[in-house]
Amino acid sequence: MPVDKRYIEIMDTTLRDGEQTSGVSFSPSEKLTIAQLLLTEVKVDRIEIASARVSDGELAAVKAITKWAKANGFLNKVEVLTFVDGDVSVQWMQKAGAKVMNLLTKGSLNHLTHQLKKKPEQHFAEVAAVIALARKKGLECNVYLEDWSNGMRHSRDYVFQYLDFLTQQPVKRIMLPDTLGVLIPSEVHAYITEIVQRYPKAHFDFHAHNDYDLGTANVLEGVKAGAHGLHLTINGMGERAGNAPLASAIAVLNDFMPGIKTSVAEGSLYSVSKLVETFSGFRIPANKPVVGENVFTQTAGIHADGDKKNKLYFSDLMPERFGRQRKYALGKTSGKANIENNLQQLGIQLSDPDLKKVTQRIIELGDKKEMVTQADLPYIISDILDSNTIEDKVRIENYVLTHSKNLKPSVTLRISVKGEQFEEHSQGDGQYDAFMNALKKVYKKQKQELPVLTDYAVRIPPGGKSDALCETIITWRFNNREFKTRGLDSDQTVSAIKATQKMLNLI
Structure with a gap:
């Protein structure tokens, strides 16, 4: 009894x-x-x-x-x-x-x-x-x-x-x-x-x-x-x-x-x-048992892999008991299993080559101490798949961006066009404007026109972290047609430069 x-x-x-x-x-x-x-x-x-x-x-x-x-x-x-x-x-x-x-x-x-x-x-x-x-x-x-x-x-x-x-x-x-x-x-x-x-x-x-x-x-x-x-x-x-x-x-x-x-x-x-x-106003420490933000989050890729195979890192302290959900953190220690678990929750499947590229991008962001969330993933995937469709004939090899009080922003740019190296320096009303002015000098030497920028929009992934990723979407007009390119990075200017490199390869 x-x-x-x-x-x-x-x-x-x-x-x-x-x-x-x-x-x-x-x-x-x-x-x-x-x-x-x-x-x-x-x-x-x-x-x-x-x-x-x-x-x-x-x-x-x-x-x-x-x-x-x-x-x-x-x-x-x-x-x-x-x-x-x-x-x-x-x-x-x-x-x-x-x-x-x-x-x-x-x-x-x-x-x-x-x-x-x-x-x-x-x-x-x-x-x-x-x-x-x-x-x-x-x-x-x-x-x-x-x-x-x-x-x-x-x-x-x-x-x-x-x-x-x-x-x-x-x-x-x-x-x-x-x-x-x-x-x-x-x-x-x-x-x-x-x-x-x-x-x-x-x-x-x-x-x-x-x-x-x-x-x-x-x-x-x-x-x-x-x-x-x-x-x-x-x-x-x-x-x-x-x-x-x-x-x-x-x-x-x-x-x-x-x-x-x-x-x-x-x-x-x-x-x-x-x-x-x-x-x-008394903040809960992220690692506080049961109610802390991180306590049901696996960070190491090996742990996510064990959870996927046989729930090897589960205990009786299950998040569902407390109205919560297990999460898999995205960062420099993320393995393929961490990312696959997040993609599964989003209903997304990727090929192994694309999954490796997404994993590498997340690791790179983690090395910069950026925090990546599940909400950022579709943007990273979109950026990578978009890049896969563009032949990489033009490469922006290096650049130095400067911004000083009461001085015009300036850029020193090195670019490779079909294997040929060019280097230019220019100033502008902003860092990106200075970058575009340097780029125009390179293309002027080749007697080639650049598209006209008609719209420039910056956004962060909904639900994402503003200090992790931002997406720049640039609309261009070229030969009487409009097209858009996108760039993704933790820095706004860098994301715009990435969108511009895609444009250069498209034309």
Whole structure:
């Protein structure tokens, strides 16, 4: 018979702890939008949305969220950080329409002694008074033990004295934060195991920070040790190095903890991540697990080849789980398989000789540190196939383009026409104009006229990168007919020169 899975509550604190990211402040409407998506799309169990007494804007945001939450049956899932301040936070909660308060208290003797300058018994009495008042006003209470991790390291007797007291109070959850992100996984496991075994009837949440980049690892150990809930944030937002990231933690739990389950919908994590990135201005690193731009992108050609043959470089961390798609980067390390995978997605097939030419062109662009995207591929292919149809009798061998302030642009040009070498220098109103003036000198010596340029258009591939490729399309009039040539390069003037060389060969 199947064994019942252990359920882990997920509390997202992006709107409270995550907003403590330096430089981040959500507007009331942004907070409401994020809150709605977290509860209805991502389907977390609870959200912590604000700290009491912070500002009028914070109060307005909480009112908007609680009004929506009440109308949609989510009010008991909306939580606010409050303080041991007599009736002040309780009154603020009532004014805001919130029903669940997360009371911030001291989880280490160091904080209690030096910040509050109080004895344990005095602190406990004040905490009990706030809890009693909150309960009387119809509020639900959870309690944070601020600096709990250092409390376990340096004042264990105090922590257990406080937990002995708290477990006798009418609180729903006791929340254990690694406030400074100082714990290593083995400590998390040992501390939470001891606490859960000592207080089997209490509910304990674990709140990890990421100062040593151990947030996700510590979350995993916390769950293994018996924690009942986790506090996480979108994109790992939070003070200093941030909090344990929601997307990474959920992926790890789903893949490495088969005996547990959560309510979170993996398929919504990426879209919410991008929305929070937009609202916060806090950019997601390209290599951030699960939600980073590059994490499902294969760059090395050998990896793409392995994926094509037998999915050799796939793992359980599949992009489709998160509403994403595997990509194959185009650059100097691209092999034929990388390019074939991109062409397949575009529905394009090439002969082996043309595929080799496309591969070589992409490698050349990569050597210039240019970024090539899938959207650039049709332009590269078109340019190469177009070049294949033109006999190469005229070659622009070399050129030097100069552009200086308050001086006319100039060009020194060396060109080969049917094997004969010519070199000319000229100035013009722009670099391309100077190039054309030098070219006219060469053809004048051969008593040959050049076509008249009637139109000159520059564009970048739609969806492509402006610093990777641009296409120049030039319309020429020659012998009473018009024709067009195109050039493609990362430099606008060079792409025009390439289009001109095609024209010279056509005439």
